[in-house]
Amino acid sequence: MTNEPGILSYGAYLPRLRLQRKAIAEANAWFAPALKGLARGERAMANWDEDSITMAVEAARNCLTGIARDSVRALTLASTTHPFDDRQNAAIVATALNLDPALRSMDVGGSLRAATSALRASFDSAADGTMTLLAAGEHRLAKAASTQEMQYGDGAAAVLVGLLVGFALTRDTTTAVPNVTDNELNVAIALLQQNGFEVGEVKRVEREAPANTVLEQDPLASPPAGEASLDCAFLTFFCSKPKVVLTVSAGPGSAEVPSTAGRPAVEAEEAVEDAGFEPRLERVSSKKVEEGLVINSLPSGGTTATRGSEVILRVSSGPKLAKVPVLVGSQRSAAVQQIRGRGFVPSVEERVDSAPAGEVISQAPSAGSQLPSGSTVSIVVSKGEKLSAVPNVIGKLRAEAVEAVRAAGLTPEVSEQQTEVTGQVGRVTDQFPPPGSELKPKSTVTLVVGKSAGGAVETEAGEGE
Numbered sequence: 001m002t003n004e005p006g007i008l009s010y011g012a013y014l015p016r017l018r019l020q021r022k023a024i025a026e027a028n029a030w031f032a033p034a035l036k037g038l039a040r041g042e043r044a045m046a047n048w049d050e051d052s053i054t055m056a057v058e059a060a061r062n063c064l065t066g067i068a069r070d071s072v073r074a075l076t077l078a079s080t081t082h083p084f085d086d087r088q089n090a091a092i093v094a095t096a097l098n099l100d101p102a103l104r105s106m107d108v109g110g111s112l113r114a115a116t117s118a119l120r121a122s123f124d125s126a127a128d129g130t131m132t133l134l135a136a137g138e139h140r141l142a143k144a145a146s147t148q149e150m151q152y153g154d155g156a157a158a159v160l161v162g163l164l165v166g167f168a169l170t171r172d173t174t175t176a177v178p179n180v181t182d183n184e185l186n187v188a189i190a191l192l193q194q195n196g197f198e199v200g201e202v203k204r205v206e207r208e209a210p211a212n213t214v215l216e217q218d219p220l221a222s223p224p225a226g227e228a229s230l231d232c233a234f235l236t237f238f239c240s241k242p243k244v245v246l247t248v249s250a251g252p253g254s255a256e257v258p259s260t261a262g263r264p265a266v267e268a269e270e271a272v273e274d275a276g277f278e279p280r281l282e283r284v285s286s287k288k289v290e291e292g293l294v295i296n297s298l299p300s301g302g303t304t305a306t307r308g309s310e311v312i313l314r315v316s317s318g319p320k321l322a323k324v325p326v327l328v329g330s331q332r333s334a335a336v337q338q339i340r341g342r343g344f345v346p347s348v349e350e351r352v353d354s355a356p357a358g359e360v361i362s363q364a365p366s367a368g369s370q371l372p373s374g375s376t377v378s379i380v381v382s383k384g385e386k387l388s389a390v391p392n393v394i395g396k397l398r399a400e401a402v403e404a405v406r407a408a409g410l411t412p413e414v415s416e417q418q419t420e421v422t423g424q425v426g427r428v429t430d431q432f433p434p435p436g437s438e439l440k441p442k443s444t445v446t447l448v449v450g451k452s453a454g455g456a457v458e459t460e461a462g463e464g465e
Contacts, residue, residue, distance in 0.1 A: 005126030009160040011062030013055050014153075018042045021150050028145035038150040046154040052079040052137035053089055055156035057096045060135045063158040065196060066175060066241065069097065072160070074104040074125055074132040078115040081139045082107060093135060104130075115157075122161040131162035175241055179221030185212045185248050192244055200243030204250040208308055211251035218245040252276075252307040259301030260294045265315045268294045276307035283317040287373075291318035319372035326367040327360050332381045335360045343373035350383045357384035390445055392435030393428050398449045401428045409441045416451045424450035 025039035046055065056077055064072070075097075077090035084092075090105040108118040115136040122132040137156035142148035178195050180188035189199050207215060219242060258275050260268035265281060272279040289295050298312040299305050322342045327335040332348065339346040355361050362380040365371065388409040393401035398414065405412035419425060430448035433439065 005123050007159050008162050009063050011059045011158045013058035014044045014155045015046045017045045017047050019045045032145040043153040046139050051083045052081045052139045056135040056137035059156040059158040072133045073130045076106050076118045076134045078108040078118040078136040126161045176222045177219050181214050188214045197241050198243045200245045203247045206253035207249040208252050209249040213249045216247035254304050272311045277311040282314050284314045285320035286316040287319050289316035321370040324369045327363040332358050339377045344377045347378040349380045353382035355382035387438035390437040405445045410445045413444050413446045419450035425452050
């Protein structure tokens with residue numbers, strides 16, 4: 001290839017605003033009915049904040065994609081609608097494009113051939129080795145209801161003119177890639193598009209990261225990675241930024257919760273973790289399930305849940321335990337009520353004791369013990385002391401009566417009383433308490449024994465003791 005000047009790159013810009021030609025014709029039908037013949041399609045129309053300079057800047061940016069801007073040594077702006085008459089419009093474009101402040105800049109206008117004349121001059125400059133950026137923009141105002149109003153349109157174009165071989169050998173074909181990882185997918189796409197990149201394939205993988213979070217990108221961000229290569233054709237004359245492939249989280253996914261009922265707690269925890277869930281143990285009392293085994297799980301086994309979510313394992317702690325209350329010293333009825341109130345079964349035994357009748361004198365198990373519901377709690381209740389019946393000793397000889405009282409477990413006490421009846425001498429004439437009375441053991445029984453006037457009665461050993 002010969003080292004000749006040529007167009008190395010090009011770009012264009014059209015405003016997004018459109019004006020339907022049919023609307024123009026209808027608005028002016030009363031005045032210029034002939035416009036109806038041109039009322040086909042639409043025309044581009046600059047918005048209120050656009051002019052030939054702003055449109056030229058956008059076209060030039062499109063033209064310089066992937067090109068080192070310090071290689072541009074001259075800039076020409078061609079237009080018949082330059083917005084400024086007292087300053088150079090091309091200099092404004094150069095500043096907006098961040099070009100070398102020392103480059104040559106020039107405005108060309110005043111003729112419909114301004115752009116073609118500037119292109120011819122750019123080829124001449126290129127022959128001398130000067131790479132020239134030529135931008136042309138038009139924002140024409142036409143007379144209302146005129147043919148020009150129907151045909152004119154707003155827009156801009158730009159070309160880069162230089163030596164073909166020199167450009168091919170020196171052109172920078174790399175570009176920095178923005179970092180979009182850890183962003184949501186829609187945010188990542190917007191960032192890439194703002195920097196002139198298109199999104200290629202979007203790969204979705206199951207990860208713990210929130211759904212639609214960008215995990216990886218290809219090409220990698222630069223920095224820290226090196227700049228990515230442009231996609232170029234025909235000796236790098238036509239280049240574009242590479243498409244960026246994004247790997248996006250589809251969320252943790254879901255899985256089936258394993259069945260753990262009846263399994264030991266440790267084994268159940270391992271099964272839940274292997275399935276991708278987070279186990280949490282919860283101890284629950286149970287009469288039916290043996291201690292240490294899983295009763296059930298929440299969510300239950302066989303249902304589908306999000307990986308990484310929590311699965312509660314309800315583990316049996318055995319039957320529910322209750323504390324045995326203090327029963328000794330309480331009355332029988334109250335003790336039985338307390339036992340039943342704790343869920344136990346009462347067992348009552350009566351025993352003769354010095355404690356008041358009806359009072360609990362012992363219990364088993366002891367107070368404070370922990371027992372399963374339905375266990376038996378035994379109490380021993382005092383029947384009180386065994387009473388001795390007072391024997392009937394009236395009319396018996398003194399010695400015989402004393403012995404009978406002693407045999408009943410009572411203590412005899414003899415009181416003598418004179419009598420004129422010979423048959424009552426030495427015999428019991430009265431007793432207190434009366435016969436048949438019940439007394440505590442060793443209680444005193446008074447015996448009245450007759451004696452003759454002036455005579456004495458022999459005292460038996462142990463009387464009154």
